[in-house]
Amino acid sequence: MINTTEGFTLVRTFDATREEIWTAWTDPDSVAKWWHPRGTSTPRETVDIDARVGGRYTYAMVNDATGEKVVTGGTYLTVDPFERLAFTWGNPDDDPDDSPVVTVTLEPVADGTRMTFELRGVTGAKGDGYFYDGWDATLDSLSEHLGGPAA
Template sequence: MSTTDATPQFSITRTFDAPRELVWKAWTDEAELAQWLHPFGVSTDSVSFDIRVGGRYRYTMTNDETGEKFPTGGEYIEVAPVDRLVFTWGEPDAPVDVAPVITLTFVERGDHTELVFHMRGHEGKPGDGFIYDGWDEALTNFGRHLAGELKG
């Protein structure tokens, strides 16, 4: 008998022209995260990341046009350097057991890295204008950062 998981979730897969170690570093270094971790038209500030199991992170995204602020954060559940990063995401102090969970899997593809971004706890699809599109844009910024096109 098979069971179907009805938890809303989605994945985005991207391949970057960078070795896995550099892709991992760009996800785990505060200075790098501040440069790209936001959708288009938004800036990131007040960045604090404690990347270890049980460590917490926080950052604030600010809408460049309106100044509206979006405090964001969560807790690291799994940290397996250059392979996998799992963390909650949402309100900075949301309890771990109710927050959406993001799993990042870093797959070496020769001199490229495939990143599988999976969010469990939110439904998403292209054109939703919020969660999926925001992460899709952040991953575009991530690629631009890796290519040296974004300046902090």
């Protein structure tokens, strides 16, 4: 089992609807456009999503300079459209009970949608955590995909 006491939370407010953000997380064409930090890309042909409880997903990030590819995947644990999405995150062949868990919660607010991103089961804090920094930069890509500036 993973240590769920370790992890971090990132909160962003987007000038977008919950539906637009949900689509960005669950539609393979959208995922390919943003699910990577700068300097990497996610080729559309590497993205496979079955966004239902028990469904699986995979995608690959490719380092634009070196061509090195990292394949990531997991299993959907919670799928509450436009509100909450939870999934394991790691090597696609890992046991879900031994994988970190991402939870994305969407809440309407006056200026758009507040998205709370929580990753449990990894260490890392702002500036010193590989996972924190990678996800922070990836959420910048999501903001740009949704038509806003990198936050």
